[in-house]
Every structure is written in structure tokens, then in C-alpha cells.
Amino acid sequence: MRVTGNAxxxxxxxxxHLLTSRQYRLQNQVATGQRIQNPExxxxxxxxxxxxxxxxxxxxxxRANLDTLKERAQVTFDALKALKRVSDRATExxxxxxxxxxxxxxxxxAAEVTQLIHQAVQILNQKHRGAxxxxxxxxxxxxFVLTADTDGRVTSVTYQGNADVALTPIDQGVTFxxxxxxxxxxxxxxxxxxxDTRTNADLFAHLIALQDRLLAGDTNAIAQTVRPALxxxxxxxxxxxGNQGALQTRIETAISLADKRLLxxxxxxxxxxxxxxxxxxxxxxxxxxxxxxxxxxxxxxxxLSLLDFLR
Amino acid sequence: MLxxxxxxxxxxxxxxxQQLGVEVAGQNLANVNNPAYARQKVLxxxxxxxxxxxxxxxxxxxxxxxxxxxxxxxxxxxxxxQSVGGFWTAQQNALQTAQANLGEQLxxxxxxxxxxxAVAEAGTVSGLAGELSGLFNAFRxxxxxxxxxxxxxxxxxxxxTLSARFNQIARRFDQLTDQLNTGLGRDVAxxxxxxxxxxxxxxxxxxxxxxLGGIANDLRDTRQQKLEELSxxxxxxxxxxxxxxxxxxxxxxxxxxxxxxxxxxxxYDPSNGRLLLRTAxxxxxxxxxxxxxxxTIEVRDTTLAGLRGDxxxxxxxxxxxxxxxxxxxxxxxxxxxxxxxxxTDAITMAVSSDLAxxxxxxxxxxxxxxxxxxxxxxxxxxxxxxxxxALGNRTFQDYYSQMVAQLGxxxxxxxxxxxxxxxVLNLLHRQRDALGGVSLDxxxxxxxxxxxxxxxxxxxxxxxxxxxxxxxxxKR
Numbered sequence: 033m034r035v036t037g038n039a040x041x042x043x044x045x046x047x048x049h050l051l052t053s054r055q056y057r058l059q060n061q062v063a064t065g066q067r068i069q070n071p072e073x074x075x076x077x078x079x080x081x082x083x084x085x086x087x088x089x090x091x092x093x094x095r096a097n098l099d100t101l102k103e104r105a106q107v108t109f110d111a112l113k114a115l116k117r118v119s120d121r122a123t124e125x126x127x128x129x130x131x132x133x134x135x136x137x138x139x140x141x142a143a144e145v146t147q148l149i150h151q152a153v154q155i156l157n158q159k160h161r162g163a164x165x166x167x168x169x170x171x172x173x174x175x176f177v178l179t180a181d182t183d184g185r186v187t188s189v190t191y192q193g194n195a196d197v198a199l200t201p202i203d204q205g206v207t208f209x210x211x212x213x214x215x216x217x218x219x220x221x222x223x224x225x226x227x228d229t230r231t232n233a234d235l236f237a238h239l240i241a242l243q244d245r246l247l248a249g250d251t252n253a254i255a256q257t258v259r260p261a262l263x264x265x266x267x268x269x270x271x272x273x274g275n276q277g278a279l280q281t282r283i284e285t286a287i288s289l290a291d292k293r294l295l296x297x298x299x300x301x302x303x304x305x306x307x308x309x310x311x312x313x314x315x316x317x318x319x320x321x322x323x324x325x326x327x328x329x330x331x332x333x334x335x336l337s338l339l340d341f342l343r
Numbered sequence: 344m345l346x347x348x349x350x351x352x353x354x355x356x357x358x359x360x361q362q363l364g365v366e367v368a369g370q371n372l373a374n375v376n377n378p379a380y381a382r383q384k385v386l387x388x389x390x391x392x393x394x395x396x397x398x399x400x401x402x403x404x405x406x407x408x409x410x411x412x413x414x415x416x417x418x419x420x421x422x423x424x425q426s427v428g429g430f431w432t433a434q435q436n437a438l439q440t441a442q443a444n445l446g447e448q449l450x451x452x453x454x455x456x457x458x459x460x461a462v463a464e465a466g467t468v469s470g471l472a473g474e475l476s477g478l479f480n481a482f483r484x485x486x487x488x489x490x491x492x493x494x495x496x497x498x499x500x501x502x503x504t505l506s507a508r509f510n511q512i513a514r515r516f517d518q519l520t521d522q523l524n525t526g527l528g529r530d531v532a533x534x535x536x537x538x539x540x541x542x543x544x545x546x547x548x549x550x551x552x553x554x555l556g557g558i559a560n561d562l563r564d565t566r567q568q569k570l571e572e573l574s575x576x577x578x579x580x581x582x583x584x585x586x587x588x589x590x591x592x593x594x595x596x597x598x599x600x601x602x603x604x605x606x607x608x609x610x611y612d613p614s615n616g617r618l619l620l621r622t623a624x625x626x627x628x629x630x631x632x633x634x635x636x637x638x639t640i641e642v643r644d645t646t647l648a649g650l651r652g653d654x655x656x657x658x659x660x661x662x663x664x665x666x667x668x669x670x671x672x673x674x675x676x677x678x679x680x681x682x683x684x685x686x687t688d689a690i691t692m693a694v695s696s697d698l699a700x701x702x703x704x705x706x707x708x709x710x711x712x713x714x715x716x717x718x719x720x721x722x723x724x725x726x727x728x729x730x731x732x733a734l735g736n737r738t739f740q741d742y743y744s745q746m747v748a749q750l751g752x753x754x755x756x757x758x759x760x761x762x763x764x765x766x767v768l769n770l771l772h773r774q775r776d777a778l779g780g781v782s783l784d785x786x787x788x789x790x791x792x793x794x795x796x797x798x799x800x801x802x803x804x805x806x807x808x809x810x811x812x813x814x815x816x817x818k819r
Contacts, residue, residue: 036780038375039773046769069448071751072438072758079748081449086476086740090727093480097487163490163715169708171490171715172675196710198717200487204728207721305449338784342791 037337044330051323058316067307077304084304088297094202095290098283101200101210105280107160108212112273115226118152119235119266126242126259131251142246149186149239153178156214156226166225167193168213175214176236186243189236191215197222202286210279212272225272226265233268234261344395345402347814351807353403356390357800360404364793367409368786375786379568381411381779383560411560412779417771418567419581422574424768426633429575431760433638434646437523438754441647444515446470447747471512471743474505475661479727485707486724489717490675495702499694506684506692509658513689516651523643524618528610530576530636531620535607537573538591538599541566545588546602552587559587577608578633593631596622617644646753653746658689660733664726672706672719679706 061067071078125141133141156166157174167175175193180186195216199207209222216224226235238261245254345353367385374380386408392399447470481498488494544566551559566589573579573591582590584601591599598606608629610618620629620636631637662684669683681704686692698704709718727738734742 033773034777034780034782036776036782037784039776039780042776043769043773064450064452066449066451069450070442071445071447071747072442072754073751075748075751075755078447078449078751079744082447082472082744082747083740085449086472086744089473089476089480090483093483097483100487161488161491163488167715169489169710169713169715169717171713194713196713196716198486198489198715199721200717201483201721201724205725211715301451305451338787342787 041334044326044334047326048323048330051319051326054319055316055323058312058319061307061312062309062316065307065309066305068305081301081304084297084301088294088301090204091290091294091297095287095294097200098202098287098290101202101208102280102283102287104160104165105210105276105283107158108165108210109273109276109280111155111158111165112225112269112276114155115152116266116269116273118148118155119262119269122148122239122242123259123262123266125246126254126262129246129251129254133251135249138246138249138251142243145239145243145246146180146184146186149189149236149243150178152226152235152239153189164193166212166214168211169196169198170194185247186240188240191217191227195221195224203290208279208282208286210283212276223268223271225269228268231264231268231271232261233265235265235269238262238265345393345400347807347811349393349402351804351811353390354800354804354807356403356405357803358797360385360387360406361793361797361800363406363409365790365797368789368793371781372783372786372790375781375783379564380781381413381560381564382781383409383411385409408557409560410558411564413563413567414775414778415583417775417778418570421768421771421775422571422579422581423633424764424771425571425574426578428761428764428768429635430633430638430641431757431764433635434642435754435757435761437519437639437642437647438750438757440519440522441516441650442750442754444512444519445650445747445750446512447472470747471505471508472740472747474501474508475740475743476727477501478505479724482720482724482727485705486717486720489707489720490714492702495705495707498705499699499702502683502694503699506686506694509654509689509692513651513654513658516647516654517690519647520617520643520651523639523647524610524616527618527620527636527639530639531608531610534573534576534636537569537576538604538607540569541573541589541591542599542602542604544569545599548587549602563587574634576634576636577631578637593629596625596627596629598622617648642753646750650746650750653742655688655690656733657739657742657746658692659687660731661739662686662692664731665723668719668722668726669706671709673708673711673713673716674706675703675708675714676701677711678704679711681706 060069068074068077068081122145125145129138129141153176156176158165163171164173164175165171167173170193173192175191176189177192178186178189191214193214195213195218197209197211197213199209202208212225213222214225215227216222217227217229219229223231224233227233227237238258242254242258242262245251245258364385364387367383371382385406387404388407390402390405392401394400478498478501481494481501484494485491485498544562548559548562548566551562570579570581570589570591577593579598580592582592584590586601588601589599590597590601593608596606598604598608606625607623608620609623611621613619617640619640620631621627622629631640666682666684670680673679674681681697682695683698683705684692685695705720707720707723708714708716710716727740730736730738731742737745
């Protein structure tokens with residue numbers, strides 16, 4: 033084939049262009065660590081990577097939701113423990129108030145029970161991050177309303193929340209109900225914390241009964257009806273404490289699972305997107321050598337022509 | 344026998360012929376860097392013989408023509424390949440702009456494993472995909488704390504970012520269509536200018552060749568260059584007439600014949616804002632199959648129009664699906680029935696101004712008077728995982744990822760086609776160069792050959808001069 037000087041220069045130029053663009057791409061890959069940046073680089077991998085990234089972002093949100101739940105579970109659990117102490121002391125007082133106690137002693141016990149009721153209402157009405165914990169989904173107002181007569185005696189504690197529990201999404205299609213409604217008198221749904229028609233638990237009614245009987249000095253009634261009822265309330269409370277413990281474990285498990293999946297997802301994205309650095313560097317070196325060689329040999333040949341040898 | 348004077352004539356003719364050879368070599372050397380130029384060669388032939396007693400005797404040499412080294416087949420192949428190149432370059436340019444407009448880039452260094460990287464501001468999320476999952480994640484966050492205003496605020500900000508992104512991308516795509524239309528108009532003007540140039544060159548060629556015969560090499564070179572330039576815009580068919588003119592036609596419609604432009608092309612709006620081509624005189628619609636005009640029209644009306652339509656479908660489905668669920672909910676302040684998004688497509692999509700003004704009015708609860716109820720927020724979050732019939736039973740995210748992949752595939756295809764085209768064009772150029780390219784070495788050798796021959800012919804004349812002198816000195 034007849035090769036002219038210009039054809040030679042042109043083909044050298046094309047080769048140098050090609051090598052330069054290869055160097056550019058490889059250098060870009062080395063600098064970013066990525067094989068793919070734009071959809072044109074690998075459309076299928078890009079599509080998969082976008083899916084994986086969306087999944088990662090979603091999982092991160094689930095992970096954040098789990099953190100929120102974990103914090104609330106901690107607060108709920110602390111409240112339950114405090115409530116258990118109230119219940120324990122009430123049961124203890126119901127046991128102490130037998131026939132051997134004087135009316136004065138019983139009145140003192142009654143005053144303590146009144147305080148215990150106040151304390152329980154305070155515990156149950158507590159807010160966490162602006163929302164009441166035990167009002168079902170009615171989180172904007174205190175779930176329990178205490179009324180007392182002029183002597184300071186508690187006459188009633190009424191529940192103004194509802195029996196609903198908000199379900200928090202913690203994974204695709206998986207929700208998690210952590211909250212405990214303060215009371216459930218509907219006979220269905222989640223079990224109420226202090227009163228539930230299915231277990232006959234009604235802590236406040238029984239505490240008020242204890243307070244009233246103590247004031248009336250009716251130790252018999254205390255022993256026969258109030259104390260067993262309080263024990264039933266304690267059972268109910270223990271159920272919730274046990275349940276919360278189990279829920280906390282579930283949250284922990286879900287968190288560690290989410291962390292592992294995040295790592296796996298990151299690896300999956302990496303497999304789709306990341307450049308093999310060793311391989312890329314080797315290829316970059318090869319291209320650089322080729323570039324140098326092309327320049328050097330090309331420059332040598334381009335300089336020479338027949339003109340150099342004619343006088 | 345030629346005799347002394349006859350031989351003197353032979354020497355003179357030889358001198359002239361060798362000088363012509365030097366002149367043509369000089370012309371070749373002068374045009375060594377002219378891309379339109381094909382090297383020229385002097386065709387030599389022995390001069391007519393004279394009868395003599397010992398048989399016909401030669402009378403020296405004469406130049407019969409100056410030929411340029413061109414192959415009509417190679418030229419037409421280059422022409423076709425130029426059209427292919429124009430077609431795919433137009434597609435590549437438009438798709439590259441579209442890819443940049445969509446802004447979907449992967450940047451893993453800016454993103455930490457838990458999304459909490461310190462370099463997040465370096466542009467972690469670019470493009471719609473991130474904003475889309477961001478919206479549904481914001482719904483999930485509201486579902487985890489339905490009473491909380493900060494989460495609602497984040498949700499609204501995220502929804503505003505998403506709609507702004509939709510608006511922006513849709514506007515950019517519309518602008519791209521406008522730019523392509525403007526480009527078409529500009530290219531059509533160039534095409535018409537080239538048609539006029541070709542007709543003018545036809546005229547000049549006839550004028551140059553007709554009186555004396557022979558071939559107007561340089562004019563033909565220039566015309567071939569114009570034809571190739573024209574082919575980049577429009578796939579043309581050419582035919583060489585016996586008088587040396589070239590006729591140019593597109594899809595059977597003759598635009599240039601003999602020395603005249605019969606018809607030009609123009610753009611027209613088929614009342615959808617997407618300019619098409621037709622002939623100016625006959626108003627016949629023109630659908631070129633190749634060349635940059637065809638590439639621009641095709642990429643604008645298929646890939647880009649498809650993407651733009653998909654963008655609208657996606658936006659309208661997001662608006663419709665989210666609104667349908669949101670309307671059933673109750674806000675913290677007790678309202679119900681309000682829309683989350685306003686607008687109907689990508690360009691009009693916006694967050695309801697009532698909600699944007701007061702995050703409490705996001706209707707996350709399933710019943711009134713229960714701020715802790717998250718039923719609707721949960722249902723909204725779950726929309727992310729639900730296939731939508733109008734999107735071909737795909738989720739929003741899948742639908743969008745597929746859009747991106749489709750654009751990527753289109754661009755990748757254009758890149759590949761263009762690389763192929765470059766290879767073919769390079770090969771054709773090499774072949775053409777092998778035939779018609781000017782080689783300095785070759786011309787230098789020719790120069791020396793003709794110079795030596797010139798010297799030899801001069802020597803012949805000197806010898807004859809001496810011989811004549813000898814003859815004249817016989818008689819003193």
C-alpha cells in the first residue's frame with residue numbers, strides 16, 4: 033500500500049488521540065475509584081446501581097426508624113419499671129394493712145396510696161420528644177386525668193387516650209408496634225397498660241379502692257378483694273414488662289440485621305460500580321508506555337524525509 | 344530521418360514536457376496539505392512516428408493530459424460514510440446533553456456507608472433517583488414520629504426539592520428540543536448554501552472543460568469536498584453527467600441538476616413544535632435517512648421525546664398516587680381531603696402551598712384527633728414498594744432507573760456506532776490517500792527525474808548546436 037507522509041502524520045495523530053482518550057478514561061477511573069459514573073458507561077450496571085442505592089437509602093431510613101424506636105423503648109421500659117415500683121409498694125401496703133393496724137396507721141397508709149396514685153399518673157402522663165407515651169395514638173394530651181376532692185383524696189382517674197398503636201415501618205412490608213395504650217376497654221387490640229377488660233386489670237380503680245378502704249379502715253375488704261385485684265394488676269404489668277423486654281431484643285436484632293445488610297448492599301454497589309484499582313493502574317501504565325513510544329517513534333519518523341538527504 | 348532540425352524540435356518538445364513534469368510536481372508539493380486535493384500526474388506519450396526507410400521512427404515525447412488520481416467508488420463511499428458520521432454525531436451530541444440534563448451520576452466517594460459522610464455536601468445525591476427515595480424515606484420518618492413537626496418539615500422540603508428537580512429536568516429537556524430545532528434551521532441554511540456552491544462549481548467546470556477539452560482537476564476536487572460536506576448534513580445521491588456536472592438528489596427529489604439549483608430545503612412546523620424538512624418549491628416532505636439532519640430529527644422525536652413523556656408519566660403518577668392516599672388522611676390540625684402535590688405533570692408539579700406553609704397540615708393520621716396515628720404516612724411510605732399499573736407494573740424507582748438505563752443505552756449505542764464509523768472512515772481515507780495523497784518523497788524523486796531529463800534534453804540541443812556548427816563550417 034502506498035503510504036504518503038500526510039497519511040502517516042494523520043494516522044499517528046489518530047493513534048495519539050486514541051491513547052490520550054484511553055489515558056483520560058483510565059486516569060478518571062483511578063481518581064474516582066469508579067468504573068461507572070454516567071449512564072452511558074454501563075447502562076445495565078447503572079440501572080442496578082441506582083436500584084441498590086435506593087435500597088441503601090431506604091434501609092438507612094429503616095435503620096434511623098429503629099434508632100428512634102430503640103430510644104422510645106428505653107424510655108417506655110424505664111416508665112414501666114417506675115410503675116412496677118408503685119404497684120409493688122401498693123401491694124405491700126395492702127399486705128401491711130391488716131387488722132393489727134390502728135386507724136391512724138391506716139390513714140397514713142392511705143395518704144401514701146394517694147401519693148402513689150399521683151406518682152403513677154405522673155409516670156403515665158410523661159412525654160417523650162413532645163408526644164405522650166401511653167395515650168395510644170392520642171399523643172397530644174395527657175392520657176390520664178386525675179380528679180381529687182377537697183381533702184386531696186383521689187376520686188377518679190380517667191383515661192382519655194385511645195387503644196390504637198402506631199406501627200412504625202422497619203423494613204419493606206414489616207412494621208413494628210412498640211407503644212402500649214394506657215388502657216384498653218374495647219376488649220380487642222393491644223393490651224392496656226393499667227387497665228384491660230380482658231384481664232380485669234384496672235390499677236387506678238384498685239388503688240383508689242385501696243385508698244378508700246384504708247381511710248374507712250376496712251382491712252377485711254382490703255385482704256379479700258383489693259389485694260387480689262392489685263396482684264392481678266401486677267400480673268398485667270409484668271406481662272408488659274416481659275413483652276417490652278422481648279420487643280427491645282427484637283429491635284436490637286433488627287438493628288444488627290440492618291447493619292449487616294447495609295454492608296452487603298455497599299459491597300453489591302461496589303461490585304457493580306467500583307474499578308479494580310490494580311487492573312486499572314496496570315492498564316494505565318501500559319497506555320502511558322504506548323503513548324510515550326508513539327510520540328517518540330512518531331517524532332523521529334516525522335522529522336525525516338528525502339529532503340534531508342538532497343543537497 | 345528527422346534531420347538535424349527535426350531532432351532540434353524533438354529536443355525542444357522534450358524540454359517542454361520535462362518542464363511540465365516539474366510544474367506538476369511543484370503543484371503537488373504546493374497542495375500537500377490541502378485536504379481536498381488529489382495528486383496530479385502528467386500522462387506522457389511517445390510523439391507520432393515518422394515513416395523512414397528502416398521503419399517508423401520516433402519523434403520524441405509529448406504530454407497528453409494532467410490527471411488527478413481519484414476513484415469515483417472511493418469518493419462515493421466516503422460520501423456515504425460522512426452521512427453516517429453526521430447521523431450518529433448528531434445523536435451523540437443530543438444524548439450527551441440529555442444525560443447531563445438528567446444529572447444522574449454515581450459518586451461513591453461522596454457517600455458514606457451510613458449516609459453520614461463528612462463530604463456529603465460534595466454532591467452525594469445528584470439526579471432524581473436520590474430525591475425520589477428521599478421523599479419516601481421522609482414519609483417513613485414521619486411514620487416513625489407522626490406527631491413531630493421537624494420530620495414533617497423535612498418531608499415537605501424533600502418534596503419541594505423533588506418537584507423542583509422534576510420542573511428543572513423537564514424545562515431542560517424542552518430547551519434541548521428548542522436548541523435542536525434552532526440547529527436544524529441553521530443546518531438547513533448551510534445545506535442550501537452548499538447546494539448553491541455545487542451548482543456554481545458545475546458551471547465553472549463546464550466553462551473550463553468545454554472550450555479546450557480536458558479535465559478541470561482542481562475545480563472537481565473542490566466540488567467533491569463540497570459534496571462530502573453536504574453529505575454530513577444530508578444523505579444525497581449524486582450522478583455525474585457527460586458534460587462533467589454532478590446532479591444532487593435526496594430521496595428521488597433532484598435538488599441540483601446541470602448548472603442550476605432546482606429546489607432548496609426548508610423547515611416547517613407540523614404544529615407540534617418539532618420542525619421537519621420539506622422542499623421549498625414543491626413543499627414535498629423530506630425524510631432523510633442519514634446525515635446530521637436525520638440524526639437530529641430522529642433523536643429528538645424518539646429517544647428524547649420518549650424520555651420527556653416518561654418523565655411526565657412518572658411525575659403525574661407520583662402526584663396522583665400520593666394525593667389519592669394523602670386525601671384520606673387527617674392533619675395535626677384536623678383537616679382532611681387536601682392534596683399533597685399540585686400540578687399534573689413534570690413541569691407543573693409542586694407541593695401544595697397550604698402544606699408548605701404549615702407542616703402540621705400534612706395529613707399523616709388515619710383518623711381525626713389522633714396525632715400519634717401514622718396510618719396514612721405509613722401507606723404513603725409503602726407506595727414506594729408498590730408496582731403502579733400505569734408505569735407498566737413497576738415501582739416509581741424502577742421506572743426511573745429504567746429511563747436512565749434507556750438513555751444510557753441510546754448514548755452507548757451512538758458512541759459505539761460512531762467509533763465504528765470512525766474506523767470505516769479512517770480506512771476509506773487511507774485508501775483514498777494511497778491513491779491520491781501527495782507524497783513529498785515521491786514528488787522530490789519526480790522533481791529530480793524531470794530535472795535530470797531536462798538537463799539531458801538540453802544536452803541534446805547543445806549537441807545538435809555543435810553538430811549544426813560543424814555542418815556550417817564545412818563550407819568556408
